[in-house]
Amino acid sequence: MDTQQNTALTRALAEVPGPLPTSGVIHIAIPHTDRFTIVGNHLAQHPDLSCTAVGIAVRIQSLPQGVEVGIKALAARCRExxxxxxxxxxxxxxxxxxxRVRDRLPSGRVITRTIFCNQPTALLSPRHPAAPQHPAAPAPARAPAEVPTSAPAPAPAQVPISAPAPAPAPTSPPEPDTSAPPPVPPPPLPAARPAPLFVPLVPPPTAPKPQPAPLPRPDEPTPELDRAATALLSDLRRHTPQFTLSETDVRQLVPGVAAWLERTTHPDTIRHALTTDLPHPLRHPAKLLRHRLTAQLPPPLPGSHDLAAPARPRITVTPFQTCDDCDRAFRSPTPGHCRDCREHRTEATRTAA
Incomplete structure (x- = not known):
């Protein structure tokens, strides 16, 4: 059997203007009449975005206003x-x-608004509103070349329509004063620059970088710490050839290693923290060591008194005593009589008195 030919596709290819290319994609552009979204080539051909990011951006741009576009909501709509x-x-x-912008509602509740801009570069350029259009001054009326004497002149504008005015004598209308200059419209007020919709969270490449944290130093530098730190840094190339440091780099990094050794860190632990999980390729070994010595500095070891459990407060318990009269048990720090016996003795003393 012969291969079936798609007549609709053949007819569409015949309508493509110009000769068809021998290789590459051939576009058949059919105009949309409804349910379409305009996407710029800056997004569709973005060199730094993955195809998944471009597809998610197109999906978000096609959704109506107010639709949830969180991670879970998009994952429920897409296959990703x-x-x-x-x-x-x-x-x-x-x-x-x-x-993502955090906003506070009039009720005091803080919400996160998700804003999608189809042209983020257009927000960086200042946008000025259109200047107000002032009506042009009316041009002076041109005097007619000839006015027939038999036709009456038009009524003046100051006379109300309801009041009958007598027809004036047929005279030629006064010529306009051409010597007076036309009125000049006032200059438009300078338009204030509108505030941007939002400030991009990504800093520009020219933004000043924060100062790096200083290299840690020992509280009490000693020659022993300096010698041990120098030996550890010089010995790194035996275990990791990428860390073949110069003498200048070793002298600069010695205080950081000495601070680790002062906090009773084992040399093998320091070597493991500095040489594991390296980036490929390693271009600046001294800078990497400086960063790890600063960012991963362990705290000092706690003392024995810090690790001891706090002593529980002692609770004094009042012992039991036996009443001398009725042999009843009662709590009292000293032996004697219970409450009832003491009351009976008090009453008997009062009666005898």
């Missing part, structure tokens, strides 16, 4: 899982297409 959707949203947020 929550991890891929979250990664795509982070890419869009880094590129400026997606922004």
């Amino acid at each position: 899982g929550e991890k891929r959707v979250a990664a795509a949203l982070r890419e869009l947020e880094a590129s400026g297409y997606l922004q």
